[in-house]
Each structure stands twice: as C-alpha cells, then as structure tokens.
Amino acid sequence: MKANEHNISSKISQHETKTPHRGKPNRLIHEKSPYLQQHAYNPVDWYAWGEEAFQKAIRENKPVFLSIGYSTCHWCHVMEYESFEDEEVAKILNENFVSIKVDREERPDLDNIYITVCQAMTGSGGWPLNLFLTPEKKPFFAGTYFPKTERYGNPGFIAILKKISDLWKTNKESVIASSEQITKVIQSAAISTPGEILTKETLQHAYAQLRDNFDSIYGGFGSAPKFPTPHNYTFLLRWWKRSNDPTALEIVEKTLERMGRGGIYDQLGGGFHRYSTDEYWLVPHFEKMLYDQALAAIAYTETYQATGKVFYADSVRGIFTYVLRDMTSPEGGFYSAEDADSEGVEGKFYVWTPDEIIKILGEKEGNIFCDYYDVSKEGNFEEKNILHVDKPVDTFSKMRGIKPAELEEVLRTAREKLFSVREKRIHPHKDDKILTAWNGLMIAALAKGAQALNEPKYTQAAMRAADFILNTLRQKDGTLLRRYRSGEASIPGYLDDYAYFVWGLIDLYEATFEVKYLKIARELNNHMIENFQDEKGGGFFFSGKKNEQLITQTKEIYDGATPSGNSVALFNILRLGRITGNTEFEKIAEQIIRAFGETIKQHPSGYTQFLCALDFVLGPTKEIVIAGEPGSDDTERILREIGKRFLPRKVLLLHPSKDKSIEDIAEFIKEQKIVDNKATAYICINYACNAPTNDIHKIIQLLE
Template identity: 85%
Template sequence: MKGCVFNDMNANENSARLPSQQEMKSSHKRKPNRLISEKSPYLQQHAYNPVDWYPWGEEAFQKAVKENKPIFLSIGYSTCHWCHVMEYESFEDEEVARILNENFVSIKVDREERPDLDNIYMAVCQAMTGSGGWPLNLFLTPEKKPFFAGTYFPKTERFGNPGFIAILQKISSLWQTNKESVIASSEQITKVLQSMAFTTPGEILTKETLKHAYEQLRDTFDTIYGGFGSSPKFPTPHNYTFLLRWWKRSNDPTALEMVEKTLERMGRGGMYDQLGGGFHRYSTDEYWLVPHFEKMLYDQALTAIAYTETYQATGKPYYADIVRGIFMYVLRDMTSPEGGFYSAEDADSEGVEGKFYVWTPDEVIKILGERDGKIFCDYYDVSREGNFEEKNILHVDKPLDAFAKLEGIQTEELQELLRTAREKLFAERQKRIHPHKDDKILTSWNGLMIAALARGAQALHAPEYAQAAVRATDFILNALHRKDGTLLRRYRSGEAAIPGYLDDYAYFVWGLIDLYEATFETKYLKTALELNKQMIENFWDEKGGGLFFGGKRNEQLIAQTKEIYDGATPSGNSVALFNMLRLGRVAGNPGLGKMADQIMKAFGETINQYPSGYTQFMCALDFALGPTKEIVIAGEPDQKDTQQILQEIGKRFLPRKVLLLNSLKDKSLGEIAGFVKEQKPIENKATVYICENYACKAPANEINKIIQLLDEP
C-alpha cells in the first residue's frame, strides 16, 4: 500500500497521471456534496465528487446508526499526491461512488485540521498493516470503532494491491452477513488502542541516553551522501539539531561532520529549490536529487532552524545563505496579507508532479542565451537526457571555484552570472501554472515558523525576520487566541475554528519564547507563560504524567493518544518539555522544572529503548542536564553597546542559554523574573550578568570580557 508519507519512492514507475484543469472543471457540473460548506481546502477539493461525502460530525454518525451502515473514513490533506490519485481513480468514478453511497456512510477528514483523528486512526492502520501513510482509509462501526484499515487502494487490483471496488464489496457483504464478528473485532482493536496512551513512570534519562542516541544515528548514517539509511530520505531536522548539541557537549567531531555533510548535500540537491528557495518534502533517492515536490511550512521552519544553528556552530556563510533562501520563499509565497503563514504547496501542477520546477536545456538557453545558458546547464546539471522523466531538476554537484577555473572565469564573475541567470529563470517560471497552495493558517505550524524567523533574526542580525515573526504572532493572537485564554487551531477565509491541540500550544509557546529573545518585548514572554499554563490545565495526564494530544476542550474520541515520537515534526511532549525547562529558568519557577522531570520520567522507559527516535526530546534532555547559561543584559535595546553584545550572542551556538534584557525603561520583566531587578548597568554601560550551574559570574561590561564569558565551555 502506498501513501503520501512514502509518496513516489520510485517516481518514474509510480507517478499516476492526474486530471488536467479542464477535466477537473468538468466535474464541477455536478451538484456539490456537503463538503462545499467546509473551509478546508482538502475537503473542498472533494466537494464535487459523486461520493455523498459528509464532514466528520454527528449528522454522519446518526445516519450510519439509522441506516445500519458501516462508515468509510478517508483522511488526507490537500497537497498529498496519492490522495489526488485516489480521488481521480475512485472518488470521481461513478461506479465506486454508487457502491459507497448505497452501502456506506462516507466521511472525509483533513488530517491537518484534525490531527487527533489522524493520530488515532493512523495508529490503527500501522498496527493492522505494519505501515501507514496518506490517503488513510478505514472502515468503522457507527460507533466510530475501526475494523479495517489501509492507505492507497487502486480502483482495481494492481501491483499486488487489492482493488478498492473488491474491498468495498467484500466489507459490505461481511457487514450484512456476519456483522457480529465485525463488531467484536472493532471492540478488540479499540481496547488495544485505548491502552496505548497509558504510561508507567520509570527510568531516569541521563547523559548515557544522549550518547546512545548519538551512537544509533552514527551507525545508520550514510557516510557518502549524508542522511540516514538509503531511500527515501527525509530531512528530519531535529536529528541534526541534536547532533549539534552532542558535538557541543562531547567535542566529538564526527557529530558535526554528519550534520555538515547532510545539510550541504541537501542544499545542493534537488530537495532544495535552487531558483525559488525552500525545501521540498523529502528525497525519493539516496542522493537528495529527486524530491517529492510538495513544500510544507513545517519543513521550512525546522530546516531553517537546523541551518541557522549549523551556521552558528561553524560560521560558514553557505548555511546562512540557505536560511535566507528558505525565508525568501516563505515571505514571498507562503505569507498571508494579515501576516500568518500558509500551510503547503502541492507537488503537482497541470496534473503532473514536479512540472512547475523542471527544465530542458533548450528552455534554459532560450532565456539566458547560448553562452550563459550553457554555463548554467553545466553547473546545474541540465542535460539532454534529463534526470527526471526526460527533464531536469536543478542541482549542484560541482565546487564553485573548480568549476570557475574549468570555465576560465573568475569565481566572482561566475557567482554574478549564476545569480542573474537564476533571477531570469525564476521570472520565467513564475509564468507557469503554479501548484495548488493550501492557504489555511495553522497555529502549530505558524509557531514553528515564528521560532525559525526569530532565531534567524538573531543569528544573521536581520531585524526584518523578527518583524515578520511579530506580524505572524500578532495575527495568531488577534485571530486564534480566544478571550478565555485558549487557542484555536485553524484560520481560513475569515473563520477561526477547532479548539487547539497540544501541538498548537507547545509550538506556539516555542515561537513566543524565541520571539522574546529576538525582540525583548516582554508581552510575548508573558503570553508564553499564560499559554503554557493553559496547556498544562487542558492536556496534563494527572495519572501517568505527560501530556495528551487532545485535551479537555477537544472532542472526546474513542481513545486518547500521547505523542512522543519525533517524526516529520517533533512531538508536542518533546517541545512542551523544552519550553517548560526554558520558562522555568526564565521565570525562576521551580514548579515548571518539577513538571519537566515528570515528563522525562513518564516516557523514560520508552525513550531509553530507542533514543534516536526522539531527537527533539534529546535536545530538551541536553538542556535539562546542563550546564545552562542564564544571560541577562542590563541595558537599553537601542544602545550601540547593547546591540554589539547581542550580535556576539546571536552568532554563537549556545544551545543551553536563556536570554533576558533588563531595560530601565520597561519594568515589566521584573514582574516575571524578579531576580533581574538588582541587575543594572554599571558605569552607564550595557552590562552582562551570566549565571551557570546555579553560580553567577562577576558582571561584565567590556566586550572582550563578555566574549570570554560567552565562550567558556
């Protein structure tokens, strides 16, 4: 079975032709189904299917009970290639629609709007089939209990995959002739599901846990091309932010080499959009050449953080350039007029995956001219044979200096030629039919992007990134922050809806903490503490410790889940743990530290079994084990000496720091962190107070002494 998580592992073999724009328009002659009233772009994509779709809700469940029909539940998202394929093959098909409409109640769910449903039913699919992905398709009893699951099904049997029509007929027959066994099976599956959220507080996590995680990553590292394993290769940026922390702690050069090899290969490969900036979803091969072309907001945020930290660790401009490219893409193409960030861009345009991004030599030479076009094609490996379905994904496999020497031109001249060429080709590419953009705004993913921009602003000394983060934050606080202090998850077309999940709180608090450190606006720190408190009240498991994914204000489903695995995105528990540790130090609140200890104990046994599966959690553990640097600058933010200190801090990799600015003009920080009240400028100079391991150094206001204190291990 195939799903978008494994989408296009063999792109040439498995890519299915999707309908053209004209074909899609013809389907709109039909009467729309109930999804036409939904805000989700994914649900609206299915609004003209002949399938009698329902959104998740009581109307569908009551119909299933009244008519004694099982539920067909299909979960996906708007930029998922194989979701599009299954729609075109099956959900647009009159025969399939007739079988579904006669025998089932069909429900469509956008996994990005309802990750709670996706978490539960994906766990079922993985348990039943050994794998998962999207589209995620399940059959449930009218009480929402699952009894059959899978991912992509072709309309009829193909490549060993069972045909969807045959599955529908088989399940319909089983429901009518042996319903009791189906219900018994669903009850058993649900009991297993309900048991999965229970945690038994146990093992202690130590420095040995960090070492074990590092060794597991090292043992699966691809020493030739970077990344882990063979193919497909996912970016998983928290693997690299953890490796940087292990390098900082252990001084093991191999850890840094693993990070640099991977991030350089990723940035030079087809995974990175060489013209427009930003990263595609993942690489279908081990070389980072042929990507799955969709672009997700969370990937931009997390990879930007990894490249920013690697720039801080190495000082190499290459990594900073990639960060700028990511932000250029997000601020140009993924930012709403109100300042929030959109969710994703599709892999497909005109029904073909990657068509928007690929080139032929003739196209390049026509735009750039014979000489420049040939140089560009040679540098970016654009050939007559092509590297992707007879066309070319731009990528760099030659060192710039060596290539310039080969061409007989100066490196600076070559850089300028390539820069101008990229601008011309990008302008031409803009005239093409663009991939679909999922323009919903999610609180959680915006939190990640806010954190990334805030960190980039500090490391690159680029206040425009902090300004973009402020705009997004203020939008979330105005549009998705309710009067009772809780968060909503999704905004689209003027409507904010769906009570926030753990990730919405944890990721947004992360963004607020980093935004405070970039702007020193105390209101963001205050809001972070308030939302962290709301999160604990809403999601904390009083019995087993840790945080549930869905809370008291969310719909109560057949089971609760606790996410801890750090996959494509870090788990809410991992991020919440890190937030609590940071906020505890900032506010001098030992209660948050104790709660962080409970989270680590709650998941200790699970994590010690395979710590490299929890690398964001390992980043938090690294902070917890210390030593931390608590840095307070006593001075005014617009003073020249304050700015000089901030530049020195920003360009350094200090993963276990917390940073506060105590301004005499703003007394509000003292209300949160009372210990700063006595930390004042000395001799009217911006003065740095650094405490480490619960011991404070002598205050310093000379830049050389401050640099010495920052660089102490």
C-alpha cells in the same frame, strides 16, 4: 505521504489534481478546508466528521467509510481521480456506507488515532488513510491507497467495498467484536508507565545509532527515500558541543550541504521539498510544507552559528525568501503547503530542458548555467532536469577558468531570469489555511534567523505572524484555536498548537525583548498544563479537555516529520522555568522525562527533539541577563555577539532601566542593573553567577 507508503513515488501517474466542477456539489462545499473542498464535486455523498454522519449510520445500520488526507497529498489526488470521481465507486459507497472526509491537518487528533490503527493492523501507514468504522467510531479495517481495481498486488477498492458490505450484512457480530478488540489495543497503547530519569548515556546512545546509520557518501541516514528530519541535526550539534566529537559535526555538515545543493532544495525559488525519493537528494517529492521550511531553517541557522560558514546562512535566507514571498498571507500568517503537482503532473512547475534555459539566457550564460546545475539533454527526471549542484562554486570556477565572484554574479542573474519565466507557469495548488502550530514553528525559525543573521526583516515577519495568531486564533478565555481560513477561526487547539506556538513566542521574545510575548507564552503554557497534562502517567495528551472526546486519547512522543508536542512542551517548560525562576516547572519537566524514559531508552535516535530538551536538563546552562537600553549601541553589540554564537543551553533576558515590566515575570533580575552607564552582562552558568561585566572581551570569553 510516508516513505513506506509507495515506493513508486518517482514514477508518478499523471492525474489531474483538481476535481472538475460538474453537477451538484455535495455538503463539503460548505467546509473551509481546501482538502474537503477539493472533494465537493465528487459523486460520493461525503460528510465532514460530525454527529450528523454517525447518526445516519446508526439510523440506516451502515458501516462508516472514513478517508483521511490533505490537500497537497499526491496519492490522495490519485485515489480521488480513480475512485471518488468515479460513478461506479460512488454508487457502491452511497448505497452501502456513510462516507466521511477528514483533513488530517485540521484534525490531527483523528489522524493520530486512526493511523495508529492502520499501523497496528497492516504494519505501515500513510495518506490517503482509509478505514471502515462501526457507527460507534470503532475501526475494523484499515489501509492506505487502494486502486479502483486490483493492481500490482494491491487489492482493488471496489472489491474491498463489496466484501466489507457483504460482511456487515451477513456477519455484523464478528465485525463489531473485531472493532472492540482493536479499540482495546489502541486504548492500552496510550497508557505510559513512568520509568527512571534519563542520563548523558541516553544522548550518547542516540548519537551512536545515528552515526552507525549515517550515509557517509551522500549524507542523511539509511538509503532511499531520505527525509530531512532537521531535529536529528539540531541534536547532533548539541552532542558535538557537549562531547567535542568532530564526527557529530561532520554528519551535520555533510548532510546539510548535500541537501542544500540537491534537487530537494528549490535552487531557483528557495525552500525545501518534502523528501528525496533517492539516496542522492536529487529527485524530490515536490510538495512543499511550511513545517519543513521552519525546521530546516532552524537546523541551518544553528549550523551557521556553530561553523560561521556562509553557505548555511545563504540557505536560511533562501528558505525565508520563499516563505515570505509565496507562503505569507496579507494579514501576516503563514500558509500551510504547496502541492507537488501542477497541470496534473508532479514536478512540472520546477523542471527544465537545456533548450529552454539557453533560449532565456543565451548560449554563453546558458551553457555555464546548465553545466553548473547539471542540466543535460538526457535529463534526470522524466527527460527533463531538476536543478542541482554537483560541485561548489570554487571547484567549478577553477574548472571553467572563471573567478568565483564572476561566476556567482552570472549564476545570480541567471537564476533571477529563469525564476521570472517560471513564475509565468501554472503554479501548484496552495493550501492557504493558517495553522497555529505550524505558524509557531515558523515564528521560532524567523526569530532564530533574525538573531543569527542580524536581520530585522525576519523579526518583523515573526512579529506580524505572532500578532495575527494572537488577534484571530486566541479566544477571550486565553485558549487557542487551531485553524484560520477565509475569515473563519475554528477547531479548539491541540497540544502541538500550544507547544509550537509557545516555542515561537519564547524565541520571539529573545529576538525582540517585547515582554508581552514572554507573558503570553507563560499564560499559554499554563493553559497547556491545565488542559492537556496526564496527571497519572505524566506527559501530555494530544487532545485536551476542550477537544472532542474520541475513542481513546493519544500521547505522542516520537519525533517524526515534526517534533512531538511532548518534546517541544518539555523544552518550553525548562526554558520558562529558567526565565521566570519557577522551580515548579523543573518538577513537571522531571515528570515528563520519567513518563517517556523507558520508551526513549529503547531507541533514543527516534526522539531527537526530546533529547535536545534532555541536553538542556543535563546542562551546563547559561542564564544571560543584559542590563541595558534596547537599541543602544552597547546593548546591540553584546546582543550581536550572543546571536551569532551557537549557545543551545542558554536563556536570554533584557533588563532596561526605564521599562520594568520584565521584573513582573523574572523577579530575580531586579538587582541586575546597568553598571557605569554601560550595557552590562550578567552571565550565570548552572546557577553560579559570574561578576557583572561590560567589557566586551570578557563577555565573549564567558559566552565561549
């Protein structure tokens, strides 16, 4: 759900989120998507997206009603409860329309096109996304959530259906003319005009925009609602590193600390909720998305590397604890999301009263816990309490006259007891499909975390997930599929699937030095270039040659809730170019930057992941080769020094003396060998190489 969709998110209607199983199921019962299956017992005669539905629309001369959402979307549940389970609404839909349900997480290509339509027609967009199309798939009316009947100025869904049905029957020509006009506008939006190369001034401009929009009291940007948007912080860290401007780091630290202490972070179970409905990071929309966990973990990891502060490391561990406990399949892949609602009520799973807490912990510990996590009789969310931290441990311990270490122990054991009780509650619905793209992000996050925290279990989890994707979602021709669920892998991969997964594989190589991951990253990157590149305009289309051909192609560049595929692809190409010594990649990177340069210059703070890649282009970069044996003490010592430092413009290779397979990918390292039987560092800065050294103090000096 997007911010501009519904500002009443904190006053959630208490509707059931799961459709009661009644009567005969519709054809969605055969779909693998949890979202489509949630609608399988609606009286609406739903179709999945496909030719069968559009042929029926042509045959029966009916417009198409297209409804796009996802399984953990609160307002999708509300609209289902109010309208799609309603016999009156279903009768109108079934008699006058062909109705299609789409899971936006399975088919982001459709979502990209039709949300662009909605934004162009209404000025905003979000989910549920509802459109009316001609049988030729061309849109003529769009909106988001509609109540069954008119409410708070929102038009009623029944009235809309009757009006559109009458218009189709009485003036179909004008409807078709309108759909043609809208389609032309959308098609023209995909054309990009190459511009000039971007410079350091673009980075500075983006920083200034973020700084001017920063909330210096509570952190984050603007006012409520507040979204995490972690690539804003990874960009700011890079600007701080480049400019030595302390304000950039202060913005990052203020925000990540407030987020980590706020209600947007699950203080008992770990992990971040989707966004905060207020400016204080207190009351979240309680949904948990895999991509938010991955991107937040990356931002907290890099901030830990930049500052060395334990709070950020603990936040990373909390995120990974949640993901490895609750979001990991037995085969090793990562699930997509958890709902905001349980038992029909948003947030019910997560909130507490003081009486509940004191009953579990006892009077003394219970009162300490309630004071620390700001739990009161009045409550902060519908007469109950979202746990959050107003004061750091040191401040609170002084106020209470308790030693910080003792307080930490009291809080730790209290959290464990309360978590154990919470586990017995009815859990929110889990969307257990496994998406290649989002798994790529989590693999990258775990690999980065493993290096920074020197934690092998994160490496193992990342390897298991990568191997699962490679074994189940990579086809014999080397291309990727997007989705796995209940034993079925399906849907040709989109740009994000390639870009995000390659990102994960590059980081996983740097964490493991397993050459197969780097080799496959290069192969998949080549498939991506071959299948998605816009050879005329530069950059990459969201859909490739193996995807369904729709009414237009989109080219995503905005770095929103997730970074755009083009931003990530650019960074991957740059890193692989430096790792392999392939200068052709530098040319492709320049084409991508030119393709989007004019767009980005207009409002650079909207493209912060892209600017992380631009920061790499502008350098100085470090190419680090460690000649040494994997697992040996001297090699590991050097790698620990590298892992704990914030080195955003580095690539890292290991060159063992016994295994030469890395030389097949990076020929230039053949002569970079162990000196004096000790692990040796070869550090080049912007193509100029320093003398090899195995003196750890000299290595640290070069890294700094």
